[in-house]
Amino acid sequence: MTIAFTPAQLRDMWNEERFLERFAKLSAIGATPSGGVHRPFGSAAEERARTYVVELLEQEIGLSVEVDAVANIWATHPGTDPQLPVITLGSHHDSVPDGGRFDGALGVLVAAEVVQSLREAGYANRHSLQVVSFTAEEPNEFDLSTLGSRTVAGRLDASRLQRARARRAPAVCRAHGGRRRPVAVATRAQIGRRDRRLFGTAH
Numbered sequence: 001m002t003i004a005f006t007p008a009q010l011r012d013m014w015n016e017e018r019f020l021e022r023f024a025k026l027s028a029i030g031a032t033p034s035g036g037v038h039r040p041f042g043s044a045a046e047e048r049a050r051t052y053v054v055e056l057l058e059q060e061i062g063l064s065v066e067v068d069a070v071a072n073i074w075a076t077h078p079g080t081d082p083q084l085p086v087i088t089l090g091s092h093h094d095s096v097p098d099g100g101r102f103d104g105a106l107g108v109l110v111a112a113e114v115v116q117s118l119r120e121a122g123y124a125n126r127h128s129l130q131v132v133s134f135t136a137e138e139p140n141e142f143d144l145s146t147l148g149s150r151t152v153a154g155r156l157d158a159s160r161l162q163r164a165r166a167r168r169a170p171a172v173c174r175a176h177g178g179r180r181r182p183v184a185v186a187t188r189a190q191i192g193r194r195d196r197r198l199f200g201t202a203h
């Protein structure tokens with residue numbers, strides 16, 4: 001394994017001001033008087049957070065963003081060798097009711113900053129890098145926590161999704177800009193373990 005950067009170089013690459021500014025922006029979405037956030041899946045605040053994350057990844061960082069069948073957000077910075085498995089970093093943008101500011105948001109924003117820093121440094125990564133923000137990671141009124149991550153891991157099959165559909169459909173559809181997607185498509189969000197080299201999260 002080659003060490004590409006020394007710890008000192010990494011510290012220089014990391015744009016702390018930019019990171020903190022983004023953290024403040026995301027923390028303001030669904031902010032509660034107690035200093036936390038209220039962004040349960042399907043709420044207006046969760047949708048605003050989703051929009052913010054997509055804009056950040058797509059417009060500010062310049063990544064290509066894809067929303068999969070269960071509305072997970074994926075942003076890719078291609079590697080030099082497309083045959084190699086992908087390295088994924090990320091977390092979730094929803095929160096438990098009246099949750100903490102760091103839970104989920106930290107993992108998504110750290111992932112974004114890591115990928116942006118590497119791009120700015122002109123680092124030629126061999127493996128493609130992906131930032132993910134999972135859908136409905138936390139408990140919610142649709143009774144479907146870890147929806148996005150379980151689907152990707154293949155732990156939530158089509159029949160389970162089918163049963164859950166009535167409850168989850170409105171929020172997932174809104175996340176897709178109102179477009180309905182058949183549940184069968186949701187199984188395509190599953191990604192085999194072999195395609196993925198590593199999943200990292202700051203949590």
Ligand SMILES: [Zn+2]
Binds near residue numbers: 092103104203
């Ligand atoms: Zn969490």
